Amino acid sequence: MRYRVTLIEGDGIGPEVTAATAEVLEAAGAPIEWEKMPGGLRAFEAFGEPMPRPTLDSILRNKVGLKGPLATPKGGGYRSANVALRKTLDLFVGWRPVRSLPSLVTRHHGVDLVVLRENTQDLYAGIEHEITPGTVVTLKVSTAEAGRRIAAWAFEYARTQGRRRVTVVHKRSVLPRTDGAFVDAFYDVGANYPFIQQDDVSLDDLSLGLVQEPERFDVLLLQNLYGDIISDLAAGLVGGLGVVPGANVGKHVAVFEAVHGTAPDIAGQGKANPLAVLMSAVLMLDHMGERRVADRVRASIDHTLAGPIRTGDLGGRAGTAEFTAALIDNLPR
Ligand code: NAI
Numbered sequence: 001m002r003y004r005v006t007l008i009e010g011d012g013i014g015p016e017v018t019a020a021t022a023e024v025l026e027a028a029g030a031p032i033e034w035e036k037m038p039g040g041l042r043a044f045e046a047f048g049e050p051m052p053r054p055t056l057d058s059i060l061r062n063k064v065g066l067k068g069p070l071a072t073p074k075g076g077g078y079r080s081a082n083v084a085l086r087k088t089l090d091l092f093v094g095w096r097p098v099r100s101l102p103s104l105v106t107r108h109h110g111v112d113l114v115v116l117r118e119n120t121q122d123l124y125a126g127i128e129h130e131i132t133p134g135t136v137v138t139l140k141v142s143t144a145e146a147g148r149r150i151a152a153w154a155f156e157y158a159r160t161q162g163r164r165r166v167t168v169v170h171k172r173s174v175l176p177r178t179d180g181a182f183v184d185a186f187y188d189v190g191a192n193y194p195f196i197q198q199d200d201v202s203l204d205d206l207s208l209g210l211v212q213e214p215e216r217f218d219v220l221l222l223q224n225l226y227g228d229i230i231s232d233l234a235a236g237l238v239g240g241l242g243v244v245p246g247a248n249v250g251k252h253v254a255v256f257e258a259v260h261g262t263a264p265d266i267a268g269q270g271k272a273n274p275l276a277v278l279m280s281a282v283l284m285l286d287h288m289g290e291r292r293v294a295d296r297v298r299a300s301i302d303h304t305l306a307g308p309i310r311t312g313d314l315g316g317r318a319g320t321a322e323f324t325a326a327l328i329d330n331l332p333r
Contacts, residue, residue: 002031003288006058006065008039012262013272014068020274020324021281027328030285030293035062040070040081050081056088059253064288066281067257086119091248091255092146093153094119094227097283098234098244103306106239113217114163115234117227118150119248124224142178147185154221155193165197165218169206169226182223210234235259242313245279254287256280270319273311275301296332303330
């Protein structure tokens with residue numbers, strides 16, 4: 001069986017890192033046919049839309065997409081294509097597994113946690129207005145329905161992936177209604193999962209704990225704003241945005257993506273590190289049930305990072321092509 005997957009190359013270094021990823025996957029024997037579709041700045045220039053309808057339709061048809069980074073022009077032009085993608089396809093879960101790589105030296109070892117972010121509500125609902133001249137407000141939206149939906153996803157995820165604990169994060173002390181509702185929905189749904197440990201932690205306690213002892217966390221469930229910040233902080237614990245995968249997942253559709261941006265400073269120079277997109281593609285293979293191919297690529301990543309060939313952002317001198325060739329060479333025979 002071959003899977004058809006929508007591929008959005010994206011802007012800046014996007015075409016370089018997605019091409020490198022496709023090469024490694026092909027060499028690893030991933031049964032994938034890519035359907036390349038436009039997205040981001042190049043799509044906006046060509047079609048007047050950063051996320052054209054045919055691209056969305058392709059993802060809906062294929063159920064799975066892989067996406068390079070998309071540029072969002074500062075000061076306007078169009079609204080973020082990433083936000084459009086999440087909203088239109090109702091990709092309500094931001095999924096970011098964060099694991100220490102055995103061969104990458106960082107301050108902490110043995111980090112193995114998962115950040116799950118509610119993608120559709122909270123302050124990012126974008127309801128902002130000026131109530132009197134000089135006074136502006138933003139609404140923090142929290143519905144019980146969205147809270148229950150993501151809590152159910154988190155517990156099912158923990159159950160199927162053999163995770164032992166899910167922790168909900170909040171600032172209930174200052175936001176008893178909104179954050180309180182999110183925590184209540186979590187425990188309500190959690191009652192159906194008595195075999196999974198469940199607890200809650202305030203955002204400030206979590207921040208301290210992550211910096212001091214990140215090894216003690218397992219699955220973390222957060223609202224939109226907290227999740228946005230903590231997912232990047234967590235990536236920093238294991239080596240940064242270049243070495244963590246990410247995905248946005250809905251009821252029927254999942255889009256896997258690099259969590260870094262378009263890196264305009266190095267775009268087109270053959271220097272970009274393809275690991276973040278490649279690791280997202282590995283997560284995609286896991287999601288499809290292609291565990292064997294995913295494990296082969298994971299083994300190659302570990303093996304490659306243990307050697308001297310690395311891109312500049314990881315302290316090496318290799319370009320994208322040399323690094324990609326090493327990843328292919330190091331695939332288990
Ligand atoms: P950035 O992540 O593109 O760059 C920050 C720094 O990290 C730069 O020095 C860059 O060279 C480096 N870097 C990033 N990815 C790298 C890789 N794979 N290999 C080697 N070095 C890498 O963040 P920035 O500059 O804030 O954003 C640039 C553009 O990207 C903006 O238009 C922004 O809107 C967009 N962006 C898109 C995202 C997405 O599509 N998911 C996420 C973040 C930013």
